[in-house]
Amino acid sequence: MTIQLQGAGSTTLLNELIKSNIVIHNVQIISPKCIQFEINISMYQNLLLLSKEKCYNIIVLKDNIFVRLKNLVLKRAGVCIGLVLVVVFNIIFSRFTFSYQILGLETISTQSVEDALSKYGIKKGKINNFDNNDLEIYLRKAIPEISLVSVMKKGNVLVVNIKEKLPEIDTTHYALTAPHTMLITKIDVVNGTALKKVGDIATKGEELVAPYTYDQEGTKVDCEPIAVVSGKVWFVGSVQFEEDKIEYRRTGKKIKNVRYYLGNKNIYSSVKNVSYEYFDKETKHVKAFNNLFVPLNITYDYYFETKAVNVHTDYASVEQSLIDESKSKAYSSIPNGYVVNNEKVVVSNSNGKYVITTYLESDIEVK
Amino acid sequence: MFQFLDELYDVSQSNKNEFNDDFKLTMLGSQILYVSNYIKILSYNSEILILKVKDNELNIAGVGLAIKQLSGKEVIIKGRINRIHLTKEYVVEK
Numbered sequence: 288m289t290i291q292l293q294g295a296g297s298t299t300l301l302n303e304l305i306k307s308n309i310v311i312h313n314v315q316i317i318s319p320k321c322i323q324f325e326i327n328i329s330m331y332q333n334l335l336l337l338s339k340e341k342c343y344n345i346i347v348l349k350d351n352i353f354v355r356l357k358n359l360v361l362k363r364a365g366v367c368i369g370l371v372l373v374v375v376f377n378i379i380f381s382r383f384t385f386s387y388q389i390l391g392l393e394t395i396s397t398q399s400v401e402d403a404l405s406k407y408g409i410k411k412g413k414i415n416n417f418d419n420n421d422l423e424i425y426l427r428k429a430i431p432e433i434s435l436v437s438v439m440k441k442g443n444v445l446v447v448n449i450k451e452k453l454p455e456i457d458t459t460h461y462a463l464t465a466p467h468t469m470l471i472t473k474i475d476v477v478n479g480t481a482l483k484k485v486g487d488i489a490t491k492g493e494e495l496v497a498p499y500t501y502d503q504e505g506t507k508v509d510c511e512p513i514a515v516v517s518g519k520v521w522f523v524g525s526v527q528f529e530e531d532k533i534e535y536r537r538t539g540k541k542i543k544n545v546r547y548y549l550g551n552k553n554i555y556s557s558v559k560n561v562s563y564e565y566f567d568k569e570t571k572h573v574k575a576f577n578n579l580f581v582p583l584n585i586t587y588d589y590y591f592e593t594k595a596v597n598v599h600t601d602y603a604s605v606e607q608s609l610i611d612e613s614k615s616k617a618y619s620s621i622p623n624g625y626v627v628n629n630e631k632v633v634v635s636n637s638n639g640k641y642v643i644t645t646y647l648e649s650d651i652e653v654k
Numbered sequence: 655m656f657q658f659l660d661e662l663y664d665v666s667q668s669n670k671n672e673f674n675d676d677f678k679l680t681m682l683g684s685q686i687l688y689v690s691n692y693i694k695i696l697s698y699n700s701e702i703l704i705l706k707v708k709d710n711e712l713n714i715a716g717v718g719l720a721i722k723q724l725s726g727k728e729v730i731i732k733g734r735i736n737r738i739h740l741t742k743e744y745v746v747e748k
Contacts, residue, residue: 302694305726314721316699324724 288331288350293321294343307337323348328358382414385443393451395432400447403429409445460498460511465489469518469651479512489518495653516653520625521646524617526609528641530602535565535593544588547575563592602641606634609643617645625649677707684735687714690728703731704741711741 292300297316304311311324326334338345360367389400407425409415419438426436426447435450463479468490471483479496483489496512540563547555568590575583610632621627629648634641663670680688689705689712696704696711700719705712719733 298695298698301698301721301724305694305724308726310723310725311721312723314698314724 288328289323289325289348290331290334291317291321291323291346291348292334292338292343293346294338294341296320297322300343303337303341303343304334307333309333309337328355381440381442382416383443384409384411384413384415384440384445386411386445388441388444388446389449390446391449391451395430395449395451399430400426400449404445404447415445458509460509462494462498463496463512463514463516463653465491465493465495465516465518465653467491467520467651469520469653471495471516471518473515473517475515477513478510479514481514483516514654518651518653520649520651522617522620522625522649523644523646524613524615524620525642525644526613526616528602528605528609528643530639530641531597531599533595534598535567536596537567538592538594540592542590544590546586546588548584548586550582561590563590565593565595567591567593602636606643609641610634610645613643613645617647621647621649625651675708677705677712679712679738681735681738685732686722687731687735687738688728689731692727692729695729700733705729707740709742712738713741714738 292304294300295303297319300320300322301314309326309330311326311330313325315323317323334345337343387401387404389397392400403426404422406429407417407422409417409422419440422438423436426438426449427433432452433449434452437448439446439448462482468488471485471487471489474481474483474485474495476496478500479498480500482494482497489495495516496514498512499507499509502508542559542561542563544558545556546553546558568588571587571589573585573587575581575585613632614630618627627647627649629646631646631648633644633646635644660670662668663673675691677689677691680690682688689707691707692712693706693708696706698704698719698721701715701717703714703719703721705714714731714735715737716733716735719731719735721729722732723730
C-alpha cells in the first residue's frame with residue numbers, strides 16, 4: 288500500500304514511525320509536513336493506531352486488494368471456510384434436478400415432454416449431467432410437434448421452453464359469389480379482381496370478385512377478395528289456373544285384390560282383372576296377428592273406377608285467392624334479413640290458362 | 655554477519671558487550687548504506703541524512719538519497735553517497 292502521512296514535520300513523522308516499530312519502504316518527502324511511503328498490510332494496522340493516537344492524517348494512494356484479501360482471509364478464517372463450504376455445497380446441490388418447468392405447451396401434453404426427458408436419461412431427484420444443445424435436439428426429434436425448444440437449468444429446476452409448430456393454415460382464397468340471381472347496381476373492390484360490372488346480372492353462385500389481383504409487373508397474385516357488391520334481387524311466387532279442366536271422379540265401382548305374405552314370401556293371392564278404363568288405386572298393408580311369432584301380412588289393393596268430367600270455374604271468382612297464394616309463395620321464398628322494397632303481381636292469360644306471378648324486389652349487399 | 659562480527663571483535667581485541675548498543679554501518683559500493691542501532695532521524699532530505707546514534711550524530715551526505723526501508727532498528731539508504739562522517743569529532747588532547 289502506498290500511503291501519505293500528514294500532521295507533523297517530516298522528521299517527526301519518521302521518528303514516530305520508528306518509535307512504533309513500523310517498517311516502511313521507499314520513503315519520500317513530499318512537503319515539510321508530508322511523507323509518502325509504502326507499507327505492508329500488517330504494518331498498516333499499527334499505522335492506523337499511531338495516526339489515531341497522534342491525530343495524523345492518512346491518505347491511501349494505492350490499495351493492494353490482494354493483500355487486503357489475504358489479510359481478511361487470515362483474520363476471518365472461519366467465515367472464509369464457511370463461505371467456501373457454502374459455495375461447494377451450492378455447486379453440488381445445484382447439479383440436482385428436483386422438478387421440471389415446461390413452458391409454452393398448447394397441444395403437446397406435459398406428460399409426453401416428461402416422458403421424453405425420462406427417456407433421455409433425466410431423472411428427478413438425481414444429479415443429471417447433460418448438454419443443453421444435445422437435449423434440445425433430442426426433444427425436437429422425439430416430439431415432432433415442437434418447432435423450437437430451449438433447455439435451461441435454473442437452480443434445481445429444469446426449465447424447458449417449447450414453441451409448438453403452428454397448425455397448417457388453409458391459404459386458399461375463394462371468390463366472392465352471388466348468393467342469388469341479382470342485378471348489380473354498385474361494386475367496390477378493395478382487394479381482388481372484379482368479374483362483373485354495374486348493370487350486369489349475376490346468376491346464383493356466379494363469381495363476382497375473383498381471389499387474385501395483378502402486381503405492377505403484371506404477375507397474377509392470389510389474394511383474399513375484399514369487396515362490397517350491391518344489387519337488386521327478385522323473389523318470385525307463381526300459381527297456375529285453368530278455367531276449364533278435366534277432373535276424374537269416382538263412379539262408386541271398385542275391385543279388391545288380396546295377397547297374403549309370410550314374412551316376404553307370397554303364400555296366397557286373390558287377384559281379379561281390372562277392367563276399368565280410368566281408375567284410382569289404393570293399397571293397404573295389414574298385419575294378421577299383433578305378435579312377432581306369426582309374421583303373416585295381408586296387402587289389399589283397391590281399384591276405384593273413375594270417369595272424366597269437364598269442370599268450369601270463372602277466373603274472377605277465384606282471382607284474389609290465387610293472387611294471395613302467389614304472394615304467399617313469393618314471401619315464403621325470401622330468406623331472413625331481406626327487406627322488400629317493391630311488390631308486383633303479373634297475371635297472364637293464354638286460352639283460359641292463367642299464370643299469376645308475384646315479384647318481390649329487394650336490395651342485397653354481398654361482402 | 656554474526657560470524658564476521660565475532661571475527662572483528664577478536665581481531666580488534668574488543669569486548670563484544672561494549673558495542674552492543676552502538677550503531678553499525680554496512681556499505682555496498684557507494685550506493686547502498688545499511689545502518690543499524692540508530693536512535694532516531696535528526697534530518698532528512700535527498701542530499702543529507704542525519705541520524706542520531708549512541709553518543710554521536712551520523713551525517714550522511716550525497717545526491718538523491720532515499721530511505722528504501724525504515725524500521726525501529728535499521729535503515730537502508732540508497733543514493734549516490736559522497737561522505738559519511740560523525741559530527742562529534744575526536745581531537746588529540748594537548
